């Protein structure tokens with residue numbers, strides 16, 4: 001058996017075409033969504049991600065507000081840029097690219113929650129815990145959207161999430177256990193005693209530990225969906241959390257690159273369009 005590929009690149013293309021129509025609909029009403037990014041330092045991966053986000057926006061007719069700051073930028077300087085984007089009505093949503101090397105919680109908290117297209121503001125994470133509508137984190141939503149579009153059954157599925165990070169594992173557990181997804185989630189982490197035993201139970205495995213090849217073929221139930229979200233760099237190349245031979249056992253595989261990464265961008269674009277639509281429906285005071 002060889003697994004079906006959960007193709008994030010193709011799905012990003014499809015979602016872009018869908019969103020392009022919604023952006024055109026906004027344009028007819030004189031509204032242009034605008035994405036702001038705040039990038040601190042010269043990490044090449046971060047520069048690539050931010051560049052890709054603005055390229056996506058240009059394709060859709062979303063305006064870009066790019067603020068690149070040197071690695072020497074202080075907390076106060078970054079906060080001043082956040083204040084500027086909060087106040088700019090043309091910037092309908094923005095994000096602070098991580099990592100910054102600064103006090104990230106203070107930066108996240110300073111973003112206007114209604115412009116938080118990353119869904120990582122403490123207030124929006126609070127709405128997620130409470131089950132109320134709010135911007136949702138892009139990578140976990142990208143994972144759910146990828147599963148949906150390839151018709152991987154989610155309701156009733158046993159999902160093993162490996163990693164409890166703020167941007168993937170922790171919010172993904174919250175999203176998948178909502179009534180609308182109805183999965184049963186096991187959240188594994190460095191304190192998990194027998195990771196192989198937990199993974200073996202799962203219909204869906206999401207590997208977001210950042211440990212190369214932590215998921216191997218003999219841990220995976222035949223026919224399971226395995227999504228690789230791990231990003232490590234080994235000799236300058238991206239290394240995922242999932243070993244190559246998993247594709248011989250799994251029913252579906254989201255590769256890395258080409259799986260969840262592009263979906264993160266697709267959900268960012270979705271959050272930008274939704275934030276602009278919401279701002280248009282309820283103009284600010």
Ligand SMILES: Nc1nc(=O)c2c([nH]1)NC[C@@H]1CN(c3ccc(C(=O)N[C@@H](CCC(=O)O)C(=O)O)cc3)C=[N+]21
Pocket residue numbers: 048049052095096097098099118138238256257258259260261262263264265
């Ligand atoms: N505030 C904030 N928001 C983020 O959304 C955010 C962040 N900080 N910090 C870093 C992570 C990482 N991230 C990715 C985005 C796109 C790809 C992506 O499109 N990857 C392609 C190409 C990868 C390559 O070849 O380098 C792929 O997987 O096919 C990957 C990873 C967003 N992040």
